[in-house]
Amino acid sequence: MKTHLVNKNSDRLLIFFTGWGCDEYEFEHLESNCDVLLLYDYTDLSLKFDFSKYNTYNLIAFSAGVFAASVVNFDFEINKKIAISGNPYLFDERLGLAENIQKVLYNITEKNADDFARNYLIKTDEEWKIFHHSRRTIESCRTEFDRLKNLYNENKEKIKDKFDIAIMGEEDPIFNVTVQKEFYGERLNLIKNARHNLFFRIKNYEEILIPD
Numbered sequence: 001m002k003t004h005l006v007n008k009n010s011d012r013l014l015i016f017f018t019g020w021g022c023d024e025y026e027f028e029h030l031e032s033n034c035d036v037l038l039l040y041d042y043t044d045l046s047l048k049f050d051f052s053k054y055n056t057y058n059l060i061a062f063s064a065g066v067f068a069a070s071v072v073n074f075d076f077e078i079n080k081k082i083a084i085s086g087n088p089y090l091f092d093e094r095l096g097l098a099e100n101i102q103k104v105l106y107n108i109t110e111k112n113a114d115d116f117a118r119n120y121l122i123k124t125d126e127e128w129k130i131f132h133h134s135r136r137t138i139e140s141c142r143t144e145f146d147r148l149k150n151l152y153n154e155n156k157e158k159i160k161d162k163f164d165i166a167i168m169g170e171e172d173p174i175f176n177v178t179v180q181k182e183f184y185g186e187r188l189n190l191i192k193n194a195r196h197n198l199f200f201r202i203k204n205y206e207e208i209l210i211p212d
Contacts, residue, residue: 001047001068006036013037013054014205015078017065019086020105020148021141023134031204041140042068043147045155051076058082058209061163063174063196064090064148070162071155082208083163085172085196087183091152094179101174106145110138120173121197130200163187167208169194 004024012034018027022040030036034056037049045068051057059081061069066086089095097105108116113133122128166184168177174196181188191198202208 001039001045002041003047003049004038004040005049006032006038008032008035010034011054012056013051013058014209015039015057015059015074016205017059017061017069017072019063019065020144021108021134021136022062022065023136026132026134027199029130030199030202033204033206036205039065039068040134041136041144042151043144045072045151047072060084060205060208062086062199066090066163067096067148067152067159070160071158080165080209081163083166083184084198084208085168085175087175087180088159088161088163089156091149094176095183097174098176106142108138108141113138117197121195122200123169123171123193123195127197127200131197165189167191167198169196169198172196 014032014034014036016036016038018038018040024038027038042064057076057078059069059078062084063086066083067088067090070088087095091097093099117131117133118128122131166188168180168188168190170177170190170192172195191201194201
């Protein structure tokens, strides 16, 4: 995994497992009162970071990052763990990405990336105005996708559903919302008029950690 730290000189840390194909630039509009460690590019699941300076930890995981967070272990207590638009069983045909969705993701190109984002990630015109893609190449995203499949098969028995809260758009076209309702039960909070990417509905991370 690659890391990017948003340093606020805080003793509190938010660990953010971002989604497939993401990088730090995709979330640079989000503000925070605590330090934020963004994790991305799951070509491996190794994590090198000094966590010792912090006293309080929270975790959010988005999309494919929900799987990554479910198999990475930390030797400290995390107060709150939130899954956003994802399921730990990422490549399970029922719980995770169906085969047809995998094909859509793998066949994203520079020419159709905007159409994909508009039809799958973003719901409203207001969100689209402030949306921007990550700066990663299509090739790096495909490599990550292939590695994620391998890592999933290698770590499937280690997956732990350790999330306290799950959040998902009611119109998410990537993960089956009805199935997620069954999986998460009362932990699931649905956002109306929203698709897969919910991060353009908020201005700061605290809105996720302390929902209305």
